[in-house]
Amino acid sequence: MATTDIAISYSGNSVLTQKSGIQQLVLSHQAELTEINNVPCFFWGNLTDPLTSAKCLMTLSKVVRSSFGPIPPSLRDPIVSAGTDQIRFEGFSSCNGVYARLDLLEDAIDGEFLASGTTNVDFNEPMLNALNAVKKTEKMILGVGSKEVSISTSKGKIVEKKVRLPERWIKGLTSVQLYLAGMEQRFNLNKVQVVQLFQSIPKGATKGTFYLSQRANRFVLTPVASQGAVRIGGIQRLRLLEGILPYIDNLTVYQELDGESSSFVADFKTMRMTLSLSPDSFRGFSGEGNVLENMVQDVPDEWVLGVNSLLNSNEMFDPTLLSIEHDVDFSTMDSLTASLSSVGLLGYDLHNSQHYYRRLPFKMERILALNPRLKNAKKLVATQGVEILKDTEGYIEARVAGSDVKHTVILQGEQSRCTCDWFTNHQGKRGLCKHILAVKMLSN
Template sequence: MTDLQYHYSGVSTYTKVKGVNSLVLAHQTEIEAVNNIPCFFWGTLTDPYVTAKCWSTIAKVVRSSFGPVPPSLRDPIVSAGTERIRFEGFSSCNGVYVRLDMKPESIDGEFIASGTTNVDFNDPMLNALNSIQKNEKVTLAVGQQDVQVITAKTKVTEKKVTLPMRWIKGLTSVQLYLADMDLKFELNKIQTIQLFQTLPKGSVKGDFFITKRAGKFMFSTLMTADGLRIGGIHRLRLLEGVLAIAEKVFIYESADKQTCAMVCEFGKMQLLMAFSPDAYRGFSGEGKALEHMTENVPVEWVYGLNSLLKSNETFDPTLLSIAHDIDFGTMDQLTAGLSSIGLLGYDLMGRNHFYRQLPFKTERILSLNPRLKNAKKLIDNEEVQIVRKEPGYIEATVKGSGVQHKVVMDQQGDRCTCEWFTAYQGKRGICKHILAVKIVV
């Protein structure tokens, strides 16, 4: 699938004038409504040293790859609004998701507008971030100010950056995994350091588990009843740059025990890193969003909410239903639909969704999933036949390549006779045949 080419009007810059450090993040968006906004946020960082360490970790993630996709520079996206700033990104292989949640107390400034955009983290700026000290003053601008002195002293160039479609697809899946996670372990600073001292060296194969023995956490190859599985354990080294300054680390596990996430707590901000089941598997290919895409979300609803909600605003479906006289069943459908197209993120610590104004046209987001397209093609070609339908049981046949596939849905789950289901048993999302039957019924 072709990546998007973005043209930046300038480059991200980090300058120091008369002892004051200024960071301006160049931005670009497809949404015309915010193209003329000079800046989303302008202010200072209250804890620049920790913030810089977290940004450097994000940069490390987006430049890494643990699968067949070669590593390449990919720019994070940043959401500003509701007194918060969030930075998000994926590894090039799409198997590691990272997000920095900057709380209101971590920044001191003015939110000029609310929105989400992709930003440019270039090498000179990252090198400067690594040199920031604890007592320095750093000014942050999310966006580009036309009247900045720092931009006047910087050579303005047009820069092309590729934004992979895999990222947009990853955003439609990862928050569904996060919403399915529960807290497994809580580690203090000493326990965290002790745990990572047992991290195996090199790129190791096979499953590892986080276990607790006599009050001490460690990595082990032995599965225990209370152990937490880590697929591709070498990916945890991405966190090494922030472990020494983290106050606590919270470890979460999904209900199916396939995915996990770690949240580093710094007081004024939190850094979340989620890991796909294995190093060779990316969130974009898991297909978890498919089960939530059987009902089409009217584009008018999406645009309506986009004008109603701000970036980072807590998404409370119950309050929205009451405030705008929307039927609860309709709101449930809308919530699932918004999650499946990446417009809702999930805050693990707060246990709630937040709204994300993606900088892409809605039509682009809605047209990304090939399995969804293929399922609808099966329906349009009348290749789905319901054989039996009764409470708690559905049986159907779906035409395949020279064969008829059998789909069964009952209390034991959804099953199909196709090769995809046989290979993955539903662990990488439902197949196009099951999806087509779900849409029909």
């Protein structure tokens, strides 16, 4: 299916300039949402550890400019969420198989939050070159937006810059959070163990899967699976973190419960860097389809507006507390949590094992339109392409129209299966097929 990129126009370039010995980093922003574009600046203040911050931002830029699949690498601008005394930068590799997030915590920043929100930001080459030259003794000011500092070229002109945001990028950002929420902590490595681990990564492009396991006080990589080992597909992707190795205090490793995706959270005391890897280099987060089941039931607009009025960007999302305070049934809140994550309003913090609120700088109806399987499932329901053969407690059997044949769908407890090629090839690991989705729509 052909994809339509989204044109984003910046009013100026992101710049890092030096004035009176102080580095001033100003990130130009733009979004589809008028209320975001009308905000001149989200944050303005000092970075307490400019060198480590600059190295982490450079690592994030390496991720968004990399590709480990058939899609050629190209610069993709990350998004930034400012609010609740912290700033989060997020981005994807061009192949969508690597997700990175930099969390600047309260002690990493010393300034004023003028507004709370999430926006797309411009990471251009001159700004990245300037970041690469930042020294430990320098003072650096971060501005998310333009505020009162003019954003211009060296000639003083405001430059209109256009970039293209791919639909895969948006789909990946909404689905990766569900993977993070399904991960559990497996290992914690100190500074020495981190260095030893990266020294053991095979050189060059390595095919196949590796497994990370602990032997005594050392962590080793091996192509042979063992009990308790963490599966890492596309091991060379871990090298994206090499630029920040000297600054890492400890590294926590997480694994998805089914042993597919993995995440690595580097801690720097005042900030954290998360690198999440899809199961393999050729599999992007956007194509996994785990988000679809949570979108079977539409989220009422009043729920979304209610959450939007209650929470600020980066505020922790506590469904239990919200249920009690606003007299919402716990099961309803569980459904809302999954649905909000599915449309990109919730991210997930592995360190705190909790969702946080943020709003993507895109119109929400766009995200729903990016899921062809969901649209096709709705079409099957609308055209009466689903025939329920048996519906008893905990068991549903249905016949669903396919391209040339009719497929049999069985829902039994939490399990579902279909006779179509999609299910046969992926066995549910890449999301539900349109036939199962259609039956679930009718049974809800």
